[in-house]
């Protein structure tokens with residue numbers, strides 16, 4: 400690893416040489432390479448980790464370009480995962496970037512995520528997040544939820560059996576009734592940056608903040624100290 404490229408980040412006392420070296424030993428799995436995922440991958444790869452797998456089975460559509468990082472008009476029709484691999488690998492050759500053009504299902508999720516130090520949520524639907532949550536809790540892998548809707552975003556880092564899990568908070572998460580989720584173009588980048596901060600903190604062993612809610616239109620920011628539900632079917636005491 401060429402440590403000097405991170406010099407300005409190492410100067411941050413919360414990171415230092417020790418933190419940077421620790422990050423360089425961590426493997427992340429990103430599920431979903433759209434608005435949130437492309438921005439999160441872009442930030443995380445620049446900040447330096449050992450490796451990242453980017454999983455997405457979708458192709459780039461012109462309507463993705465208003466909210467995604469990295470992609471251009473020339474990429475329309477190409478695999479999101481493979482374009483992210485190609486572009487972001489060239490940003491930082493110290494990080495192993497692997498694009499996986501695959502749909503995540505209940506059958507393959509274990510084999511896809513089992514080596515992860517952290518799973519990053521770049522998905523856009525509740526059923527897939529519930530699947531990630533169940534797998535992450537079962538295999539004791541921390542994961543960082545993020546969601547966007549219109550002008551509101553949410554982020555929560557989930558430590559298995561230590562913090563509330565996604566199932567515990569699901570009653571508070573609005574689900575989209577429409578196929579096309581309305582979203583302000585700049586919002587995914589804002590929320591992905593917060594998600595990336597939480598991911599770095601998880602990897603460096605810092606206690607997560609809780610459920611962060613940010614409404615960029617109404618200048619509303621809040622952190623909810625959500626508690627584990629003792630009756631949660633996923634993380635509660637059975």
Ligand SMILES: [Zn+2]
Pocket residue numbers: 563564565566567627628631632633634635
């Ligand atoms: Zn739970």
